[in-house]
Amino acid sequence: QVQLAESGGGLVQAGGSLRLSCAASGRTFSSYTMAWFRQTPGKDREFVALIYGNGHGENLDYADAVKGRFSISRDNAKNTLYLQMNSLKLEDTAVYYCAADPGWINEPRTPRLYDYWGQGTQVTVSS
Numbered sequence: 001q002v003q004l005a006e007s008g009g010g011l012v013q014a015g016g017s018l019r020l021s022c023a024a025s026g027r028t029f030s031s032y033t034m035a036w037f038r039q040t041p042g043k044d045r046e047f048v049a050l051i052y053g054n055g056h057g058e059n060l061d062y063a064d065a066v067k068g069r070f071s072i073s074r075d076n077a078k079n080t081l082y083l084q085m086n087s088l089k090l091e092d093t094a095v096y097y098c099a100a101d102p103g104w105i106n107e108p109r110t111p112r113l114y115d116y117w118g119q120g121t122q123v124t125v126s127s
Contacts, residue, residue, distance in 0.1 A: 002026045002116040004098050009121030016088050016125075022081040022098030022118055030054045030076035033101045036083045037111055038094035038123075045097065047109035049083060056104065063109075065091075088125045095120040 008020040020036070035050035049072040052059045060072060071084040081098055099114035107113060 002029075002032070002100050002102075004100060004116055004118035006096065006098050006118045006121040009096060009123045011124045011126060012088055014088060014090055014125055014127055017084070017086045018088065018123060020083040020085065020096055020098075020121060020123070022083075024079045024081065024098075024100060026079070028102065029074075029079040031102065033103070033105055033108060033114075034072075034074060034081045035099045035108065035114065036072060036081075036096060037099060038092075038096045039120075040094045045111045046094075047111070048096070050108050051081070052104075061108065085123070088123075090125050090127060093123060093125045095122050 003025040005023045012018050031053040033052050036048040037045045038048050039045040047063050049062045051072050051074055069087045073082045097120045098118045100116040101114045105113050
């Protein structure tokens with residue numbers, strides 16, 4: 001069983017930055033596929049970014065909407081996933097969730113394929 005806990009959300013002005021963290025329990029964090037998703041009221045959970053485990057080269061992937069502005073990373077020694085968000089836009093306002101899966105995911109942008117989820121952290125971007 002893996003437990004995930006996000007932190008770092010808050011209120012920021014457009015153009016500003018935030019860094020989200022996701023602390024994970026478990027001894028095999030380094031092998032997990034880890035991802036960030038976000039969700040706004042009335043909409044489906046949306047893929048943001050992912051990083052594969054060390055068995056798959058820790059390759060990265062980003063949604064087009066955040067490419068060039070957001071950066072995902074992981075510190076396996078600390079069992080922590082990060083999302084550095086720069087040049088934030090109003091449309092980035094959402095609850096951000098981290099997700100984890102112990103294996104390879106064929107469709108990593110599909111939320112239902114992830115086994116573990118955090119409770120989410122609110123990010124609000126104001127004008």
